[in-house]
Amino acid sequence: KAGVTQTPRYLIKTRGQQVTLSCSPISGHRSVSWYQQTPGQGLQFLFEYFSETQRNKGNFPGRFSGRQFSNSRSEMNVSTLELGDSALYLCASSLEIGTNYGYTFGSGTRLTVV
């Protein structure tokens, strides 16, 4: 059974550019959540999608957005990149919305903004 797949694994972007990250959940999983991980702030919740609808949102500026497709695959977009956006972005999938199932995480996308 394939795990959660995140692409690309590594990305280098210039300040001011935009970036799109992709996440393919485990087959059958319908909930996808995104987290930003940095050494200073730890794991910060970005948003959660279920059935193509955003169900929860963290405290990030509007430059951060996401969406989910009918096959449960998800993308997140960051526009007008800032140096502080450099981080490991983790995607997690779950069978259903509802956290008692627990998450399965992907290996993440390492974004570096220069």
Next chain:
Amino acid sequence: AQSVTQLGSHVSVSEGALVLLRCNYSSSVPPYLFWYVQYPNQGLQLLLKYTSAATLVKGINGFEAEFKKSETSFHLTKPSAHMSDAAEYFCAVSRVLSDKVIFGPGTSLSVIP
């Protein structure tokens, strides 16, 4: 608002010694609690979860955690540390089904041969 604190950003134990990683939570309602482990350059892996069933929860790799409501704690233990246990450990909490999961700052575990 819910939150998670993990006492000790770094813990070192000798191989074969008891592992104890501390987690305290703040939640206005009975929580769901989780422990995850992260190895270098990888995502997080679920170790165990408490969802209001038994207070002593057994997880993978010999880890277990006990939910103590009176102490608002959910400490992670393992009787005998192995070199392969060296990793970052995260405690996490959510309040109700469909609520977002909040992660603690993490504890880095080192195992000394």
